Amino acid sequence: MSVTKPPQAGSEDAAAAGLRAIPEASVARLALYLRMLGELAEQGAETVSSDELAGVTGVNPAKLRKDLSYIGSYGIRGVGYEISALIRQLERTLGLDHLQAVALVGVGNLGHALAGYTGFGGRGFPVTALFDVDPDLVGIHINGIIVEHVRSIPQICAERGVTIGMIATPGPAAQGVCDLLVGSGVRCILNFAPVVLQAPPEVEIRKVDLAVELQILAFHVARRRLAQQNGVVLDGQVNGHATNGSGGMLT
Amino acid sequence: MSVTKPPQAGSEDAAAAGLRAIPEASVARLALYLRMLGELAEQGAETVSSDELAGVTGVNPAKLRKDLSYIGSYGIRGVGYEISALIRQLERTLGLDHLQAVALVGVGNLGHALAGYTGFGGRGFPVTALFDVDPDLVGIHINGIIVEHVRSIPQICAERGVTIGMIATPGPAAQGVCDLLVGSGVRCILNFAPVVLQAPPEVEIRKVDLAVELQILAFHVARRRLAQQNGVVLDGQVNGHATNGSGGMLT
């Protein structure tokens, strides 16, 4: 290891304490590696090389190795990585060795789906509290959890040790909910509402913005249309229905 | 303008045709500016300065100006940007002056919510086709649209001029669906399934991965815990419940 002193890393001694040193961009990929390693383990593999893991994750192998080097990886030169050990190490790094209690605020259309979504990495993220303001929703059970009124956020988050909040309210309600969560000690928030949340800098906010995602794709559609009109070659082949038809499924 | 020759930009003449030249990271922010400009316009504003718009979007003002310069902006020095003109220009850049027909594949838990989600930027993205394999779902109507069988993807996407596909199937089904969409001429895909899709390079794929988002937050929770144990100062204030309580809402 030895990490050549990351220039800014939050504050001087954060680095000294062995914290940080992992670029944000790498953290997102570590989560992806972890998932794919789980699948490889299920298939009975015991070791994997950086080239193989890079292949299934769509990441450049050198980048992958650098990412893994940040967590002080124990690869074996000439062989690869021992999968089970790497999984353990990734889980520790990503904080998945502690359970993270998640609170979800807003149980409307999207929120309801999130409450029932099982794709949250198998285990590790029990949705522990549900909140809404709608009297028709408060009191009902979803997946065995009762929906509470938003005003109960402070007590219930404290009682249940909530560490992560998810906001799936309509836009106008989101900032108020954010303030409540922050006031209750929640320091990490995933925001699905189409607004920019204001919060103190020690609060980590991530945003999932479906409208923005679609607009980015629309931009690429427009680019392609323009390119085609002008007979310009973009990144890939020109056109002509390449690949397709790999594996039969879904009759 | 004049753009100092972006070094790689897909291919030589793509830049020559006036395409690209806009960094991917900027495109995502342009979509955000557009939304906030819409809100400002509703409130009756006619012009906005880069500082004001930066304030409400949480973006650094210089970055914002650079982003806008990519679209050949018509700001007025000493005054700011004329909101309606800027909106028109952003819509053109983002391809929102053409309607984009969207197909959604997978109408289970999450997909059902997406089909009914109205937050998709007001207008511009009519969900035009729904698909699933489940016989209990095929044939039902959601928001006035009938759910078709996945095997009909090629005909229906062609008939309805689908330009954007959204995949919200279980993981194992996603690659097959992707192949079908690509084979039907769809070149832009938004993937909610927890797998890495393989597709030819001319296909633009974006991924929304809820499990990964949560794991990134879990990493930050773990970091904070460690930092607190070690008495280390991270990026923001140490702690002590800063801000909070801005606007009263949500009784």
Next chain:
DNA sequence: AATTGTGAACGTTTTCACAGCA
């Protein structure tokens, strides 16, 4: 007087290329 547009500095992330090790 105020604010844009942008060259240049800076910081971060990616990629290369190869030394070091099993």
Next chain:
DNA sequence: TGCTGTGAAAACGTTCACAATT
């Protein structure tokens, strides 16, 4: 021999600071 781990270089993105312009 094959693959990891990592310095160094390149590419990319952000921020600064100020000349240009209304």
